[in-house]
Amino acid sequence: MNxxxxxxxxxxxxxxGVACISDMEILAKTKVWVxxxxxxxxxxxxxxxxxxxAIIVKEREVIAVEAIEGTAEMIERAARLCKAGGWTLLxxxxxxxxxxxxxxxxxxxxxKSMAKNGGKCLVVETDxxxxxxxxxxxxxxxxxGIIILGR
Numbered sequence: 001m002n003x004x005x006x007x008x009x010x011x012x013x014x015x016x017g018v019a020c021i022s023d024m025e026i027l028a029k030t031k032v033w034v035x036x037x038x039x040x041x042x043x044x045x046x047x048x049x050x051x052x053x054a055i056i057v058k059e060r061e062v063i064a065v066e067a068i069e070g071t072a073e074m075i076e077r078a079a080r081l082c083k084a085g086g087w088t089l090l091x092x093x094x095x096x097x098x099x100x101x102x103x104x105x106x107x108x109x110x111x112k113s114m115a116k117n118g119g120k121c122l123v124v125e126t127d128x129x130x131x132x133x134x135x136x137x138x139x140x141x142x143x144x145g146i147i148i149l150g151r
Contacts (some may be wrong), residue, residue: 040123040151045089050094053104056119058087071106075113085118091149092127107132108140115144126150 039057047053050067058077064078072089078087091104106124114122122141124131131137141148 007095039088039090040092041133043092043138047092047094047097053102054089054091056087056089058084059083062088063087071112071114075110075117075119078119079117082118086120087118088121088123089114089119090123091129097128099128102130103130105130105132107137111137111140111146114146119146121147121149123149123151 010089011133012015012090019111022126037062039055042057043055046055046065052074054071054074055062056064056074062129063082066074066075069077079085091106091109093104095099097103104125106129110122113119138148140146
């Protein structure tokens, strides 16, 4: 798992000096892991069927599927459907994706929209998703508490 954001708060206030994470952080990371595993198979199938390049999941439930409206509108729809937030956005390309056209991409605007609408984790397909202004995107994700994972 490639976690590029560094927003995890760790404590070394124990006798061993070993970094510890709280039970709540373990639970949150477990939910992200479940969403990532469950969602990845689904987003790849949807991409292969040329329906869209992204889905939003929370734990084991699909909240939204990207269609012609694009990722930004899907994020806003997910916020209306999942008012509690805490969801994961997954983006993938078709295996036969022509990397000259309609390439999956995310950037600072995606991160801002996720934070505004309750997103907690972004999973992108490594080497097939463009991170627009990568340093700014990662810095903003750190600042806003969004985890970015490469798959």
